[in-house]
Amino acid sequence: MKEKVVIGMSGGVDSSVAAYLLKEQGYDVVGITMEVIPRNLEFEEREGGCCSLSAVNDATRVAAKLDIPYYVLNFKDVFESKVINYFIDEYLAGKTPNPCIACNKYIKFDEFLKRAKVLGAKYIATGHYAIIEKDNKTGRYLLKRSKDEKKDQTYVLYNMTQYQLAHTLMPLGGYTKDKVREIAREIGLPVANKKDSEEICFVPDNDYARFIKERRPEEIKPGYFVDVNGNKLGKHKGIIHYTIGQRKGLGLSLGKPVYVIDIIPEKNLVVVGDEKDIFKDTLYAEDVNFIPFEKLEGEMKVTAKIRYSAKEADATIMPYKNGVLVKFETPQRAITKGQSVVFYDGDIVVGGGIIK
Numbered sequence: 001m002k003e004k005v006v007i008g009m010s011g012g013v014d015s016s017v018a019a020y021l022l023k024e025q026g027y028d029v030v031g032i033t034m035e036v037i038p039r040n041l042e043f044e045e046r047e048g049g050c051c052s053l054s055a056v057n058d059a060t061r062v063a064a065k066l067d068i069p070y071y072v073l074n075f076k077d078v079f080e081s082k083v084i085n086y087f088i089d090e091y092l093a094g095k096t097p098n099p100c101i102a103c104n105k106y107i108k109f110d111e112f113l114k115r116a117k118v119l120g121a122k123y124i125a126t127g128h129y130a131i132i133e134k135d136n137k138t139g140r141y142l143l144k145r146s147k148d149e150k151k152d153q154t155y156v157l158y159n160m161t162q163y164q165l166a167h168t169l170m171p172l173g174g175y176t177k178d179k180v181r182e183i184a185r186e187i188g189l190p191v192a193n194k195k196d197s198e199e200i201c202f203v204p205d206n207d208y209a210r211f212i213k214e215r216r217p218e219e220i221k222p223g224y225f226v227d228v229n230g231n232k233l234g235k236h237k238g239i240i241h242y243t244i245g246q247r248k249g250l251g252l253s254l255g256k257p258v259y260v261i262d263i264i265p266e267k268n269l270v271v272v273g274d275e276k277d278i279f280k281d282t283l284y285a286e287d288v289n290f291i292p293f294e295k296l297e298g299e300m301k302v303t304a305k306i307r308y309s310a311k312e313a314d315a316t317i318m319p320y321k322n323g324v325l326v327k328f329e330t331p332q333r334a335i336t337k338g339q340s341v342v343f344y345d346g347d348i349v350v351g352g353g354i355i356k
């Protein structure tokens, strides 16, 4: 009997080609789009959102073309509590969250996997660019960088557990994006030329501050910019508007460029300073997950990156309190609370955690 795979379809070219490849490999493929955005968000029906009507229309057309069953399931409540509210709460606490990491942890590889299991699937699949591989020596599942370095998405997948890795297929890991588009065109997929989504799927126009303001207006309070000595330099619009390393949009004229170097939510203060003040060589992360092993037992040399688009840098990680201490060989620019740090050993994802 063919093994059943439920593929998450976002209506884009990646998940569509992934569905096609799985079918070619002989799986019994079922497509599902998770509806995640609350109906009352005005942009829902616009082009491009990952679960807007157009996304569902596109996924429906792709499923028809591939001749696979296709369903739309409601994940709105869990998405609201685990992703949207988390995102807002983190900003209000002076941090800079990564909602895609929360979505992968709580929605795609948790709730979605659970529902797929109820439907009798052995695996779920996504159009992520990453490679899942079993290490025959240790018996553990590994997560590795995709062939297309520019598209590699391992950074947002570091939380995956052994169970999740064992029950997930990522058919695009060995392909470049160009090749994926070529396949889409060759087989006549209606979404072959659709552009990549780059924004946060639930935030209209990528204006996250407006999104938070509309939802929690009473919690955004103007306060003061201060220097490292606590001297007041001017008024800020509310801490959600700022992130570590930010220079633009501060509205301060001090005769020299200044940068956000810290945010103190308890006092509603934004601390600004010189560029040199945003370079640090040490960070502490919690909520850590490791993939090639269960627990970090001692020091380990890795390369680490502190945000999706950051360059990897040489570092040593070691267990510390409830998490991990990361010491970089050279100071890193704008290490930011709420973002994730992810560790690599060559092409293998070692793990990661949330910067505290």
Ligand SMILES: Nc1ncnc2c1ncn2[C@@H]1O[C@H](COP(=O)(O)OP(=O)(O)OP(=O)(O)O)[C@@H](O)[C@H]1O
Residues within 6 Å of the ligand: 007, 008, 009, 010, 011, 012, 013, 014, 015, 016, 032, 033, 034, 035, 036, 050, 051, 108, 125, 126, 127, 128, 196, 197
């Ligand atoms: N609303 C959704 N419902 C089901 N699966 C989804 C949904 N959104 C994303 N996914 C799955 O997660 C994968 C990664 O999502 P991400 O948003 O990072 O990529 P994407 O650029 O939207 O991919 P695609 O080209 O497939 O749209 C997708 O390829 C898809 O398999």
